[in-house]
Amino acid sequence: xxxxxxxxxxxxxxxxxxxxxxxxxxxxxxxxxxxxxxxxxxxxxxxxxxxxxxxxxxxxxxxxxxxxxxxxxxxxxxxxxxxxxxxxxxxxxxxxxxxxxxxxxxxxxxxxxxxxxxxxxxxxxxxxxxxxxxxxxxxxxxxxxxxxxxxxxxxxxxxxxxxxxxxxxxxxxxxxxxxxxxxxxxxx
Amino acid sequence: xxxxxxxxxxxxxxxxxxxxxxxxxxxxxxxxxxxxxxxxxxxxxxxxxxxxxxxxxxxxxxxxxxxxxxxxxxxxxxxxxxxxxxxxxxxxxxxxxxxxxxxxxxxxxxxxxxxxxxxxxxxxxxxxxxxxxxxxxxxxxxxxxxxxxxxxxxxxxxxxxxxxxxxxxxxxxxxxxxxxxxxxxxxxxxxxxxxxxxxxxxxxxxxxxxxxxxxxxxxxxxxxxxxxxxxxxxxxxxxxxxxxxxxxxxxxxxxxxxxxxxxxxxxxxxxxxxxxxxxxxxxxxxxxxxxxxxxxxxxxxxxxxxxxxxxxxxxxxxxxxxxxxxxxxxxxxxxxxxxxxxxxxxxxxxxxxxxxxxxxxxxxxxxxxxxxxxxxxxxxxxxxxxxxxxxxxxxxxxxxxxxxxxxxxxxxxxxxx
Numbered sequence: 001x002x003x004x005x006x007x008x009x010x011x012x013x014x015x016x017x018x019x020x021x022x023x024x025x026x027x028x029x030x031x032x033x034x035x036x037x038x039x040x041x042x043x044x045x046x047x048x049x050x051x052x053x054x055x056x057x058x059x060x061x062x063x064x065x066x067x068x069x070x071x072x073x074x075x076x077x078x079x080x081x082x083x084x085x086x087x088x089x090x091x092x093x094x095x096x097x098x099x100x101x102x103x104x105x106x107x108x109x110x111x112x113x114x115x116x117x118x119x120x121x122x123x124x125x126x127x128x129x130x131x132x133x134x135x136x137x138x139x140x141x142x143x144x145x146x147x148x149x150x151x152x153x154x155x156x157x158x159x160x161x162x163x164x165x166x167x168x169x170x171x172x173x174x175x176x177x178x179x180x181x182x183x184x185x186x187x188x
Numbered sequence: 189x190x191x192x193x194x195x196x197x198x199x200x201x202x203x204x205x206x207x208x209x210x211x212x213x214x215x216x217x218x219x220x221x222x223x224x225x226x227x228x229x230x231x232x233x234x235x236x237x238x239x240x241x242x243x244x245x246x247x248x249x250x251x252x253x254x255x256x257x258x259x260x261x262x263x264x265x266x267x268x269x270x271x272x273x274x275x276x277x278x279x280x281x282x283x284x285x286x287x288x289x290x291x292x293x294x295x296x297x298x299x300x301x302x303x304x305x306x307x308x309x310x311x312x313x314x315x316x317x318x319x320x321x322x323x324x325x326x327x328x329x330x331x332x333x334x335x336x337x338x339x340x341x342x343x344x345x346x347x348x349x350x351x352x353x354x355x356x357x358x359x360x361x362x363x364x365x366x367x368x369x370x371x372x373x374x375x376x377x378x379x380x381x382x383x384x385x386x387x388x389x390x391x392x393x394x395x396x397x398x399x400x401x402x403x404x405x406x407x408x409x410x411x412x413x414x415x416x417x418x419x420x421x422x423x424x425x426x427x428x429x430x431x432x433x434x435x436x437x438x439x440x441x442x443x444x445x446x447x448x449x450x451x452x453x454x455x456x457x458x459x460x461x462x463x464x465x466x467x468x469x470x471x472x473x474x475x476x477x478x479x480x481x482x483x484x485x486x487x488x489x490x491x492x493x494x495x496x497x498x499x500x501x502x503x504x505x506x507x508x509x510x511x512x513x514x515x516x517x518x519x520x521x522x523x524x525x526x527x528x529x530x531x532x533x534x535x536x537x538x539x540x541x542x543x544x545x546x547x548x549x550x551x552x553x554x555x556x557x558x559x560x561x562x563x564x565x566x567x568x569x570x571x572x573x574x575x576x577x578x579x580x581x582x583x584x585x586x587x588x589x590x591x592x593x594x595x596x597x598x599x600x601x602x603x604x605x
Contacts, residue, residue: 029294125297132236
């Protein structure tokens with residue numbers, strides 16, 4: 001096996017790598033929170049629970065496709081950039097999908113799901129909203145009922161340098177965490 | 189040669205010390221797992237009352253604590269197996285927990301697959317640093333879950349080969365040593381993870397090709413276990429590769445003794461695989477060829493001393509013959525009869541050989557194989573309850589008679605000794 005010196009050097013490297021990954025998650029996320037533009041995205045439904053990361057509300061979004069902005073074709077699995085604009089109602093909409101990172105404006109870094117010459121469909125980078133364990137089911141229920149009732153539901157997402165970070169899920173203008181906390185309080 | 193006094197000393201030594209020494213690292217692994225999971229549960233329980241900064245600080249503190257303990261074990265407790273195993277496992281758990289907690293705190297986009305990928309990279313070196321079997325077992329389990337999550341997401345699985353290649357040198361190194369309790373534990377985790385992983389990771393068309401590769405993997409696993417680790421009188425739990433490979437072969441033979449699988453292959457032989465290039469297919473066949481070669485070596489080397497075991501290692505040949513018959517006749521029946529005959533002969537052969545050589549384990553394994561075959565065939569046909577009952581009684585009597593006979597045969601040997 002390894003000599004003690006090499007072993008210590010490798011251990012130091014492993015510790016540094018672990019801390020670097022943890023640190024980079026914090027640094028990148030804080031940067032998005034601090035400098036990101038807050039956009040509203042209309043949602044669509046889904047559910048489950050992930051044993052490793054705890055409870056969450058699973059999400060799907062309406063804006064998951066756009067016209068290609070480049071002549072070069074897109075293929076499944078390709079990395080791409082979804083260009084965003086805010087519509088008249090104040091919601092984010094995708095105006096196009098490009099191969100190259102845009103110099104200005106809001107955009108999301110995405111993976112292409114499938115593409116035709118007219119339309120590029122992509123995986124939306126946010127697919128869940130983490131919540132306290134006791135509130136998540138109620139939040140999910142409220143979100144699902146609002147969607148099926150045709151009421152307004154959206155997610156507030158900070159977008160910075162192609163990265164997205166969800167801040168809040170809103171049902172009928174009320175943050176879902178407030179709705180769920182109220183319901184959890186009543187059931188107690 | 190040992191004199192009586194030396195033999196008595198050795199017996200006393202193993203009776204008193206060895207189990208205790210084996211138990212210490214196992215309990216260290218158990219303790220580290222419980223401490224790690226307990227801390228995560230405590231944090232999770234109070235999580236919502238903490239601010240974002242507090243959560244981030246606690247997540248990093250958990251990682252630093254694990255690194256500190258691991259560093260202490262590396263610097264001051266190098267000789268302690270318990271410290272090495274316990275602290276390595278805690279570090280692997282803590283590195284994963286830290287990423288997961290931070291991901292949740294900051295609502296970082298991602299799924300189980302991306303989380304596990306990141307964690308496997310950070311965890312890989314830990315088993316090497318501490319020669320820690322528990323950490324290696326957890327890594328392998330994580331790699332298998334990553335593979336399943338990738339298949340469920342219909343995402344690329346190529347990185348699984350990297351995860352496997354990362355830990356392969358350690359497994360090879362450990363397999364060359366005399367197996368202790370810790371190695372056996374790792375074996376019981378590694379063998380199913382690697383064999384099941386290989387079968388899931390093969391990207392080949394059609395189904396029949398995948399069946400051949402799966403048979404080769406099971407046979408190679410069995411042959412490797414039987415040739416490298418088998419010693420006279422070794423119990424089944426000391427030989428995970430041989431035991432699990434044998435179970436895989438028996439299960440495969442019993443399932444292929446039904447018409448169901450062959451009919452499916454005849455009517456619709458294509459899988460619908462995505463993300464498959466020629467490289468994936470060539471790689472799968474290359475690994476399959478290595479496994480088939482290992483199985484062939486197993487057949488040749490086992491045949492002179494135990495033909496039923498050689499027959500088990502020849503499982504890919506039996507499956508290949510069934511597929512050839514299917515292709516030539518476009519009928520499933522030859523293949524079905526062949527697989528049932530294979531299972532029957534292997535089971536009877538193991539039982540008879542075990543009886544002749546007074547090896548209870550082998551004889552019982554043969555009978556279990558036969559019992560599995562009989563029970564499973566009963567589910568295929570509408571047979572009367574009377575016939576089923578009589579058959580079960582007959583099998584039970586066989587078990588009892590065989591074990592009584594072997595016990596009686598051993599009793600005089602024991603008395604003579």
